[in-house]
Amino acid sequence: EVQLVESGGGLVQPGGSLRLSCAASGFTFSSYSMNWVRQAPGKGLEWVSYISSSSSTIYYADSVKGRFTISRDNAKNSLYLQMNSLRAEDTAVYYCARGVRGVISPFDYWGQGTLVTVSS
């Protein structure tokens, strides 16, 4: 059974940092691209970042470029999102989502999400 479990969310002050993790199981993690998608309270889905299976290709949404860094460790079946210079508008539930194939792929499995709250 495919499972994606996010962790690392919490309350952080504006300007602070946080590192999210996504533990994958039930599939060959190294064969799939991965994404982070967030959802602010009461709002729609917003794509955050993409990483290819080998980490050779990485993309970011304009809203997080230069502040967030996506990475993965295929040996540990884990995906990460390092978030720096956090702002109030980064407050959201953050989901990791598996890509079926490259960038054009749909997201066929999602984690349950981890809540990040940026507030003083």
Added chain:
Amino acid sequence: SYVLTQPPSVSVAPGQTARITCGGNNIGSKSVHWYQQKPGQAPVLVVYDDSDRPSGIPERFSGSNSGNTATLTISRVEAGDEADYYCQVWDSSSDHQVFGGGTKLTVL
């Protein structure tokens, strides 16, 4: 940047057909994916590549895509279909995934 436009809400009686649109410039040239999200839950893929269904998704869910509009069609709507629905495409000009704003489906 590429914009996907969805109606904020669609209402339909049980047993009827719901159609949720997703508008975008020449969206017919892109692969469109659709997600269902119920309150407090993660999104679930219901249609991918315009009209394909993942395993486990009822045949009542179908999709089409042409010109400037993609459409998710839900036939014989049930109370359990009440949810938010999002369309998604890859925009190669910006190297960004793009989601529509979402449509709340209400079953009357």
